[in-house]
Amino acid sequence: MPAALPTLDLRSHEDIFQQLSSEGKPIPVARSVLNETRELADQYFRATLDAIAPVHYRSRQMDELLKALWRFCGLAVPNLGLIAVGGYGRGELHPHSDVDLLLLANQEEDIHGNSEGLQTFITLLWDLKLEVGHSVRTLKDCHTEASQDLTIITNLLESRLIAGEDSLYQQLKQIVDCQDFWPAQQFFTEKWQELQERHEKHNDSEYNLEPNVKNSPGTLRDVQTISWVTARYFGDGSLKALEDNGFLTSFEQSRLARSVAFLWQVRYALHMLTGREEDRLLFNLQREIAELLGFEDDGNRLGVENFMTRFYRNQLATTEICDLLLLHFNEDFMKCEDDDCIVRINDHFNLQNGYLQVKDEALFAREPSWILRVFVLAAQTPDVIGIHSDTIRALRDHRHLINDEFRKDSVNNKLFIELMCNEQHVVREISRMMRYGILGRYIPEFGHVIGMMEHDLLHIHTVDDHTFRMMRFLRRLRYSKMRESYPIASKLIHKVPKREILYLAALLHDTGKYIEGDHCQHGERISQEFCQQHGLSANDTHLVSWLIGNHLTMSHAAQRLDLNNPEDIHQFALEIGDKLHLDLLYLVTVADMVSTNQKLWTSWRAEQMRELYNNTLRALRRGLGNPLNKEDYIEAIQQEAIEILRRQGINEQRVWDIWGDAGDDYFLRENVDNIIWHTIAIQEHGTATTPLVSIRETSVEDYEGATQIFIYMKDQQHLFAVTTATLDQLNLNVQDARIMTSEKNHTAVDTYIVLDQDNQPIDDRERLGEIRASLVSALACPEEYSTIIQRRTPRILKSFQVDTQVTMSNDPYMHRTVLEVTAADRPGLLARVGAIFAEFGVQMQGAKILTEGERVSDIFFILNEDGQPYSDPAICEQLQQAIIQGLDDQIQMQSAV
Structure with missing residues (x-):
């Protein structure tokens, strides 16, 4: 038999006052009332998930308590009044909302004559730990200050009398209700401006990831803005007043009421679970609130993702109606x-x-x-x-x-394609179609992804918002101001024969996300059917669907491939086919990355994409049937480097001595510029016994997107672990590593590509000196690497659980094993992997490090202790399990820090 529903019984102010009078100790009595109110309201909410009744109940019980305290403090005298304003004035009180009060007096003398009682009353409220916002004003003060301050007049619009003289309150109402005092049109204009400024402030990525249930667009403050304007215009701020005056249909009134009820649910849960006035849907709370409100996992969607999708769709519906009402008011004023x-x-x-x-x-x-x-x-x-x-x-x-x-x-x-070809206004009008509910019906697959949010730190926008950002970015690429930040894309956008192909690809590229499985493949099928239905040519249909099916291909290639290796580039060029496909895919990839998460587009990512594009373009121009010969490539690289080094005073024999037995891999993986830099650094280091650490400043053209660190020293067991742990302590993020060891003298020739915490290269000379000194010191005593203290894990990363996965495969072209690690992002993970490699005798050849939101996806190129790719399944399994266990232990340890 279900538990009985809690009864929200009020304790009257008379009952409370009698207890106050008999016991003489107001704090314990008042606290008892507040605790009982909280427990009853929270029990009711948990039992029903209805926030409306407990929110109003809390407000009414607060009225009764304040009446009793007002009287207990001797303030039930003429010419004084206790007025509820703001949200509390509306009769709404969430668990930790402010209790906004106006202590109103007729004259200054009334304040001075009751100063002791007023001070006692306010002190009591503070001692009760209530979130009180109060002011003490005379009628004259109210008139003067409200006439100059939008916030004050707004609060007074939502006032009601709690205790004191009604005649005094009516005088206040006469002041506020006078139409010459803040005329409706002026009030509307100010409020509309205020709303637009707030939307702009709360529309940044962090507010999308962790939206504010009170202040983000499409939330409670928007509805309150409508209420304030309505109150000023009609003298009644209710939704019914809007309906009665023809500004709102019954359907819209019902939909807006449901939106508010849902937002109240979420806000009540936030306050209740955190024990404070927390209006942000923080990551660590989203899953808990989703479970509390009954959202469950289904198919390929998490319960928390279903909850957030509901939240964002609720925002969209609220925004649609509020925008319509504000437009209606504006039209009425501008008749x-x-x-x-x-x-x-x-x-x-x-x-x-x-x-x-x-x-x-x-x-x-x-x-x-x-x-x-x-x-x-x-x-x-x-x-x-x-x-x-x-x-x-x-x-x-x-x-x-x-x-x-x-x-x-x-x-x-034909009309839809005509709109897609209107480059000047296509994004504006397609966005309107979505807001008015037209686009989701015309393209049902797009309708499925409206408001869809992925519960991670990589995708910081809903799918529909990301889509429009991507289309907008492609359009803005035509402008000259984009050339500095996106030089290749800004050039290519003017050479594309049909830019509507790009807009269509952007519009449809994520429509497959609502279907379980590979969304690229689903999107390719959806777009192919769409383009055929809309009369596009076979070639244009192919381009759109191919771009959608491959819109992740180039970013993955830039992360995984050795971009200086001719064989890797040739294989990628075979996938692309020709320059048109390369140009279009580059544009779509850049637009997708920037629009997914601006932080994803680091200077190093930009450099990788530029290098991949240029190297692939050269391969295509050379001809897919005419791949670059490895031996010829190495010889050309060496001769070019020798010639430049000779001009700088280093003779050819000395160059060959320095290069020693570097091997083909070194010359395949390093460009001429780097080879020259390394050679000069080794020459200048001479016979010094300390580790050589050289840092390349970012003014060098080829690597302006990141900072390069070159390490040359006797190879040691924990070298990779020591280096990465030290870089981690220096708050540097490793983006790429090329690890090589000479066969004869076992010298490590390692290059690390790093960015700072803001994903920017390091240019400050003092900072570069600090980095070099720290590395030299740590590398001189690598056996002490385990004493390096790990950094704290950011709060937001602790909110996610990412299963650690390790896979191994062999690369037949490069004769090496590729080990891929996916895990939760935590400080010190690279060092832990390096330590495990040392235990297993793993020979590192290189690494590519990718941090995407809350997860890392790292790729290591390795050989076994005999210098061969891994082939024994048992050893592979042991290595994989050791990494999984080691990283899970590291993650657990870091989460506790």
Whole structure:
């Protein structure tokens, strides 16, 4: 039998006052009331998941307690009043919301005459640990300060009397309600500006990852803004007032009420679980709240991802209605008194004050194609600011007409492609289509991913938001201001024959994410069917679908391939096929990376992509049937380096002595510039016994995207572990490592590519000197590497659990084993892997390090202790399990720090 539902019984102020009077100790009595209120409200919420009743119950019980305390402090006297304002004035009190109070007096003398009681009352509230926001003002103060301050007049709009003289409160209402005091239009203008500034502030990536349930776009503050404007305009801030005055339909009223109820659920849970006024959906809370609210894992989606998708879709719905209402208010204030502000566009549409307005809303029912045509019209018509609220509402009311027949109609298909070809306004209008619920119906696969969020630190935007950012980025590449940051992409965008192919690829590239499995393959199939349905040529259809199927190929190649190795580049060029495919894929890849997470596009990533593009382009120009011969390549590299070194005063014999038995791999993996740098550094180091550590400043053109560290010394067992642990302590992020050991004298020739904590190269000479000194000191005594103290794990990383996975495979072209590690990002992981390699006698050849949000995906190129690729399955299994166990232990240890 289910437990009985908690009863939200109020204790009256009279009952509380009698207890206060009899016991004479207000703090224990008041605290008992507050504790009982909290327990009852929280029990009710957990039992029902209804936040509306407990939020109002908390407010009403707070009223009763404050009335009793007001009276207990001797303040029940003439000319004083206790007024609830702000959210508390609306009768809303979440577990840790502010209790906003106005202590109102008729005259200054009333304040001075009751100063002791007022001070006692306020002190009591503080001692009770209530989140109190209070002010003590006279009627005159209220008039003066509210006339100058938008926040104060807003608070007073939501006031109500708790205790004291009603006549005093009515005088305050007369001041606030006077239409000459903050006229409705002025108030609306200020509030709209305030909303836009808040949206801009809360639209950065961290607010998308951990949205604010109160202040982010489409949340409670937006609804409150509507309420404030409504209160100023109609004298009543309720949703019913909007409906009664024709500003809101019954459907919209119901939808907005459901949105608020859900937001209250989330906010109540946040306050209850954290024990504080926490309005941010922090990562470590999202999963717990999802479970509390009943969201479960299903198929390929986590319960927390379903919860966040619901949250973001709720935001979208709230934004849609609030924007519509604000537009409606603006149109009402800007009503035309003459015909000058109305411009005829065609037989069906006018432009009124810059907003496209349909003359007859039945047009969409008679000719459903106008549901799409209106966006084409908006894109083609100069001076369009937006679409009129009546027309938006009509579009929404007729979007049910978008069915399979509508989607297959050739007229509608041509209209959509026409819009995609309108490069100037395609992103603006496609975004509008999404906001008004048209795009998700016209492309159902896109509808499935609207509001979809992946619970990780890599994808910081919802799929739909990421898509529009990607399209916007591609469009902005045409502008000269983008050339410095994206030189290759800015050049290529002007050479693409049909840029609508890029926009279509961007629009559809993630539509396969709602289906379990490889979203690239699903997206390729979806886009192929879409393009064929919309009459694209076979070649254009191939390009769009190929780009979508391969939109991760180039970024993965840049991370995995040895970009100086001719064989790796040749194999990649075979996958690409020709220059057009390379150009288009480069543009899509850069746009995707930047739009997924701006932090993903580091200077080193940009350098890798540039090198991959240029090397592949050279391979394509040379001809896919004419790959570069390895021996010829090495000889050319050596001769070029020798010639430059000879001009710098190093004779050829000395050069060959320095190179010793470096082997072919060294000359395949290093470019001429690096070979010269290494040779000169070794020459200058001479016979010194200390480790050689040389750091290349980032002014060098070929490696301006990162800082290079060259280490040359006698090879030792823990060298990789020592180096990576030291770099970690220096707050440097390893991006790439090329590890080589000469066969004859066992000398380590290692190069590390690093960035600082902000993913930027290091240019400061003092900082470079510190790095070099730390490495020389650590490498001189590698046996002490285990004493290096690990750094603390950031809070946000502790919120994720990533299964540690290790795979091994052999690379037949390079005759080496590729070991891939995926694990949770924690300080010191590279050093731990290096220590395990030392235990197993692993010979390191190189590493590529990729941190994507909360996880690392590292690739190590290794050989066994005999210098051969791994072939014994038993040893492979032992090595893999040792790494998994070692990293799991490291992660557990770091999570506790």
